[in-house]
Amino acid sequence: xxxxxxxxxxxxxxxxxxxxxxxxxxxxFTATPGLFQPYNTATLPPYMAMADDTEDVxxxxxxxxxxxxxxxxxxxxPLASFFHLFFRVFAIVSxxxxxxxxxxxxxxxxxIITLLSFxxxxxxxxxxxxxxxLRWWNQIDDDGKSLWVFEAKKSSKGNNNGTDAEARxxxxxxxxxxxxxxxxxxxxxxxxxxxxLSLVVASISLQAANLYGYLRCKAVGEDGQxxxxxxxxxxxxxxxxDIIFGIL
Amino acid sequence: LSDEASRPFAGLSDVSISEDIPxxxxxxxxxxxxxxxxxxxxxxxxxxETILRDLRAVGNKFIHVLYPKRSSALLRDWDLWGPLLxxxxxxxxxxxxxxDSDDQGGPQFAEVxxxxxxxxxxxxxxxxxLGGTISFFQSLCVLGYCIMPLTxxxxxxxxxxxxxxxxxxxxxxxxxxxxxxxxxxxxxxxFLADSQPANRKALVVYxxxxxxxxxxxxxxxFSPAQ
Numbered sequence: 080x081x082x083x084x085x086x087x088x089x090x091x092x093x094x095x096x097x098x099x100x101x102x103x104x105x106x107x108f109t110a111t112p113g114l115f116q117p118y119n120t121a122t123l124p125p126y127m128a129m130a131d132d133t134e135d136v137x138x139x140x141x142x143x144x145x146x147x148x149x150x151x152x153x154x155x156x157p158l159a160s161f162f163h164l165f166f167r168v169f170a171i172v173s174x175x176x177x178x179x180x181x182x183x184x185x186x187x188x189x190x191i192i193t194l195l196s197f198x199x200x201x202x203x204x205x206x207x208x209x210x211x212x213l214r215w216w217n218q219i220d221d222d223g224k225s226l227w228v229f230e231a232k233k234s235s236k237g238n239n240n241g242t243d244a245e246a247r248x249x250x251x252x253x254x255x256x257x258x259x260x261x262x263x264x265x266x267x268x269x270x271x272x273x274x275x276l277s278l279v280v281a282s283i284s285l286q287a288a289n290l291y292g293y294l295r296c297k298a299v300g301e302d303g304q305x306x307x308x309x310x311x312x313x314x315x316x317x318x319x320x321d322i323i324f325g326i327l
Numbered sequence: 328l329s330d331e332a333s334r335p336f337a338g339l340s341d342v343s344i345s346e347d348i349p350x351x352x353x354x355x356x357x358x359x360x361x362x363x364x365x366x367x368x369x370x371x372x373x374x375x376e377t378i379l380r381d382l383r384a385v386g387n388k389f390i391h392v393l394y395p396k397r398s399s400a401l402l403r404d405w406d407l408w409g410p411l412l413x414x415x416x417x418x419x420x421x422x423x424x425x426x427d428s429d430d431q432g433g434p435q436f437a438e439v440x441x442x443x444x445x446x447x448x449x450x451x452x453x454x455x456x457l458g459g460t461i462s463f464f465q466s467l468c469v470l471g472y473c474i475m476p477l478t479x480x481x482x483x484x485x486x487x488x489x490x491x492x493x494x495x496x497x498x499x500x501x502x503x504x505x506x507x508x509x510x511x512x513x514x515x516x517x518f519l520a521d522s523q524p525a526n527r528k529a530l531v532v533y534x535x536x537x538x539x540x541x542x543x544x545x546x547x548x549f550s551p552a553q
Binding site for chain 2: 184185188189192193196200204205217219223224225274277278281327
């Protein structure tokens with residue numbers, strides 16, 4: 080929509096400039112000169128000074144309309160965002176409504192554990208790398224040593240990074256659900272329902288594992304340690320291999 | 328400070344080496360394991376491929392339990408899906424009948440879970456404290472997958488119990504459970520004992536023996552609701 084309206088015709092130039100800046104914070108510095116109009120044209124060389132208020136200038140950063148739409152979309156991976164939240168929220172809802180699901184303890188237990196296992200797998204393997212470009216895994220060397228590797232994609236690479244909205248969805252979902260399960264831990268502890276306690280402990284361990292892994296990845300992203308010299312493919316990835324708690 | 332950092336060898340500019348001192352050495356570039364290149368390409372792979380890859384890995388491990396032989400490639404790609412699936416299956420099979428009535432001997436659902444997972448963790452800690460080279464989750468993976476023979480035995484026992492619970496059925500069940508217990512212990516020690524020094528193998532194998540014995544006991548003494 081932004082690209083189809085004439086750049087200078089309707090709104091004051093300053094407002095359009097602010098809109099443009101807000102939307103393209105990162106690509107601002109890579110856009111070629113002459114394709115956008117800075118606020119003060121008086122300081123520009125003549126060949127860069129573009130049209131005045133009455134002329135229509137079309138900006139064409141991306142040849143493809145679809146590419147443009149994808150870049151300006153609020154959520155680029157709707158399916159991943161949905162599934163990121165779906166399993167966790169459904170597990171919490173099932174725990175709260177377990178009396179309606181079945182009278183026995185077993186089906187409810189199996190359902191919640193299954194949901195949380197799927198959630199663990201999808202958050203670790205899919206939604207992390209799609210929504211925020213982070214990844215972590217365990218690697219066992221040839222001599223049997225176990226290493227945990229935490230990776231973060233550098234933000235300048237590629238177009239398929241998650242948007243801010245997706246990052247917000249990711250981190251909120253990742254942080255709030257373990258807090259809710261910890262709350263359930265205390266309610267089941269103080270009401271002395273020991274059977275449910277085992278379920279809650281299992282849930283907390285699954286959720287906290289992902290949270291811990293991604294927090295470590297985020298720390299790698301902020302520290303910016305480059306990967307080992309042997310890897311030539313890792314220029315856009317930042318890595319840190321580690322052993323957790325000294326034994327894992 | 329930044330000057331020093333940008334010219335690290337500035338202080339050596341006036342050092343000279345006389346020509347008759349041989350200067351030689353080895354240069355080795357630490358190559359990351361070949362998996363790192365695979366990981367790069369898996370960063371953008373479609374989700375379906377990720378799922379299929381993991382499913383194939385799980386299936387592969389089940390086959391390895393059937394024909395246990397030490398293979399380090401199997402041990403390297405551990406996963407806990409198999410143990411979870413087997414644990415849930417075993418707990419569900421141990422459910423029916425007398426477990427619900429709370430007064431007879433059937434184990435409760437959560438008990439089976441706790442015994443299996445807590446027992447695996449204790450065995451793993453034990454083997455790590457004894458100086459084992461296997462990693463924590465690898466050990467959990469092996470112990471979990473080797474429950475498979477006992478799960479199969481449980482299914483067979485349930486079928487046999489449909490026909491009646493006399494001494495003949497007990498004899499059949501005893502044979503089946505003993506065979507599967509032996510198979511489980513043998514399969515898991517084939518993977519675990521190799522990671523220990525020779526004089527400690529018995530110390531590591533004994534808890535594994537106990538672990539599968541307890542599970543076998545639960546399977547054998549299961550009695551359906553009257």
